[in-house]
Amino acid sequence: DGGITQSPKYLFRKEGQNVTLSCEQNLNHDAMYWYRQDPGQGLRLIYYSQIVNDFQKGDIAEGYSVSREKKESFPLTVTSAQKNPTAFYLCASARDRVKLEPQHFGDGTRLSIL
Amino acid sequence: GENVEQHPSTLSVQEGDSAVIKCTYSDSASNYFPWYKQELGKRPQLIIDIRSNVGEKKDQRIAVTLNKTAKHFSLHITETQPEDSAVYFCAASRDNFNKFYFGSGTKLNVKP
Numbered sequence: 758d759g760g761i762t763q764s765p766k767y768l769f770r771k772e773g774q775n776v777t778l779s780c781e782q783n784l785n786h787d788a789m790y791w792y793r794q795d796p797g798q799g800l801r802l803i804y805y806s807q808i809v810n811d812f813q814k815g816d817i818a819e820g821y822s823v824s825r826e827k828k829e830s831f832p833l834t835v836t837s838a839q840k841n842p843t844a845f846y847l848c849a850s851a852r853d854r855v856k857l858e859p860q861h862f863g864d865g866t867r868l869s870i871l
Numbered sequence: 872g873e874n875v876e877q878h879p880s881t882l883s884v885q886e887g888d889s890a891v892i893k894c895t896y897s898d899s900a901s902n903y904f905p906w907y908k909q910e911l912g913k914r915p916q917l918i919i920d921i922r923s924n925v926g927e928k929k930d931q932r933i934a935v936t937l938n939k940t941a942k943h944f945s946l947h948i949t950e951t952q953p954e955d956s957a958v959y960f961c962a963a964s965r966d967n968f969n970k971f972y973f974g975s976g977t978k979l980n981v982k983p
Contacts, residue, residue, distance in 0.1 A: 797976075800973040802970070802971075857922070857964060857966060857969075859905045860962075861917075862915050862916070865913075865914060
């Protein structure tokens with residue numbers, strides 16, 4: 758979907774470094790999500806946010822942090838505490854938490870360790 | 872919380888044959904079940920979804936069936952084509968709780 762933009766497409770992290778992955782949407786969606794995808798595996802939820810200035814931990818939040826200061830933006834920071842950050846990271850958004858709607862995904866960011 | 876299991880993990884079919892992928896879920900409150908197709912290195916894209924008030928939904932060569940009693944739902948692809956080759960994910964969610972639980976994915980290979 759052209760409405761969700763993730764950047765950068767590829768990112769390299771040095772030991773002990775924090776890196777931030779960007780996710781922007783212009784779909785006016787309320788909810789936004791971050792998933793991690795490892796080779797041959799499904800999508801695991803890191804964090805999600807249903808409204809501005811509020812977010813909840815997903816199943817694998819340790820070593821990650823997020824913010825939701827604007828409806829359009831939901832950046833993910835991979836901290837140095839995340840010892841195995843190499844993965845494909847997907848951001849998603851959905852319109853309405855009351856009436857179920859499908860999630861729309863960005864193109865992803867592939868993070869690797871230098 | 873919800874647990875979604877997906878089978879098989881890989882599926883190889885001959886072009887023109889049908890493919891069936893099955894998912895089970897644990898939370899009886901789940902009432903929305905989307906299916907996504909992900910091509911290599913690309914974003915997952917919604918291909919079909921079903922809500923719990925219906926038992927079956929069809930869109931051309933793709934159909935989804937839902938059995939609420941048994942808590943399982945299936946994706947059916949008929950007359951498969953090589954471009955159907957991808958990884959398919961099922962998911963489950965419910966009203967007033969905009970959190971999705973995904974299956975582990977099925978890699979479908981359609982041989983020409």
